[in-house]
Amino acid sequence: MRVTFLSSMVPRLRRARHRELLHLVGFVLALALLFGLWPTLDLTVSGWFYAGEGHFPAKQWAWVRAIYDYPKVGQWIVVAALLVFLLGRFLPGRWRVTRAWRRRCLALLLAAALGVGWLVHDVVKEITNRPRPNQTQVFGGEYAFVPMLGHGAQCVDCVSFVSGHAAGGFVYMAWGMWGAPATRRRWRGIAWLAGGVLGGARILQGGHFLSDVLFSAVVIWLCCWLMRELWLRLACWRRSRKAKSEETSAVVLPGVCNQAHTPSLSRRL
Incomplete structure (x- = not known):
C-alpha cells in the first residue's frame, strides 16, 4: 500500500507547523487591531519617559547605554557562529x-x-521612513508623528520602523x-526576553515606538518560519x-516524511 506524504503528515502539520x-x-x-483602534498608543507609551524640551532622561542612564551598545556584542556572536559553522567539523577529537x-x-x-x-534595515526601514519619537514634533522634533504602517517624511535618518536593536534580540529564535x-517554543521565549529588553531600552531613550519593537518581532518570526518551511520542503x-x-519491491513506501522512516524530520514538524 502506498503511503503518501499528505496522508501521513497532515495531522502532524496541523499540530505543529500550521499552529x-x-x-x-x-x-x-492583534497588533493591527490594537494600533488601529488606538493609533496614539505609541505616543502614550513614549510620553511616559519624556521629560519635556526634547529630553528623554534614560539616554543618560548607564545601564540603558550599555544595552544600546549591545549590537557590538551581537556582531561578535555572529562572527563566532560563522567560525563554528565553517571550521567546527575540522577541529580535532572532542573539540x-x-x-x-x-x-x-x-x-x-x-x-x-x-x-x-x-529585511529590517534595507527593506522595511527604507520603505516606511518613519520618524523616531525624538524626531517628532510631540517630543521636540521637526517631523509630524506617523502612525504604525504609515509612510513618513523623506529624510535620511527617519528609520524608526522597525527596531533594529529589538530585531537583534528576536533573532535568537532562529x-x-x-x-x-x-525547542522552538523555548527559543522563541528566550528571543522575546532578549528582544523585549533591547527594544524596551530603545523606547526609554526615545529612539523607537512600542509598535517598532513589536513589529520587529513579526519580521524576524516570519523570516524564521519561511526559512524553516523552505528547508522542510527541500528535505x-x-x-x-x-x-x-530505491524502490525494488512490489510494496512501495515512498512516504519520505513517514514517521517510521524519518523520525528525526517528523519530530521537527
Missing part, C-alpha cells in the same frame, strides 16, 4: 563540533543576515529553528527522490 503559523498570523492581527550545532549556527547566521541585515516544537523533496530511486 505556529496561526499564532504568528493571530499576533499580527569537533557536531552537525546539530553547525546547523544551529547556520540558522542564526541566515536569520541575522536575511532578517536583521536585509537558534531553535531546526528543532522540535518544544522532503530530497528524501522522496531518494526513496523512489
Whole structure:
C-alpha cells in the first residue's frame, strides 16, 4: 500500500507547523487591531519617559547605554557562529563540533543576515521612513508623528520602523529553528526576553515606538518560519527522490516524511 506524504503528515502539520503559523498570523492581527483602534498608543507609551524640551532622561542612564551598545556584542556572536559553522567539523577529537550545532549556527547566521541585515534595515526601514519619537514634533522634533504602517517624511535618518536593536534580540529564535516544537517554543521565549529588553531600552531613550519593537518581532518570526518551511520542503523533496530511486519491491513506501522512516524530520514538524 502506498503511503503518501499528505496522508501521513497532515495531522502532524496541523499540530505543529500550521499552529505556529496561526499564532504568528493571530499576533499580527492583534497588533493591527490594537494600533488601529488606538493609533496614539505609541505616543502614550513614549510620553511616559519624556521629560519635556526634547529630553528623554534614560539616554543618560548607564545601564540603558550599555544595552544600546549591545549590537557590538551581537556582531561578535555572529562572527563566532560563522567560525563554528565553517571550521567546527575540522577541529580535532572532542573539540569537533557536531552537525546539530553547525546547523544551529547556520540558522542564526541566515536569520541575522536575511532578517536583521536585509529585511529590517534595507527593506522595511527604507520603505516606511518613519520618524523616531525624538524626531517628532510631540517630543521636540521637526517631523509630524506617523502612525504604525504609515509612510513618513523623506529624510535620511527617519528609520524608526522597525527596531533594529529589538530585531537583534528576536533573532535568537532562529537558534531553535531546526528543532522540535518544544525547542522552538523555548527559543522563541528566550528571543522575546532578549528582544523585549533591547527594544524596551530603545523606547526609554526615545529612539523607537512600542509598535517598532513589536513589529520587529513579526519580521524576524516570519523570516524564521519561511526559512524553516523552505528547508522542510527541500528535505522532503530530497528524501522522496531518494526513496523512489530505491524502490525494488512490489510494496512501495515512498512516504519520505513517514514517521517510521524519518523520525528525526517528523519530530521537527
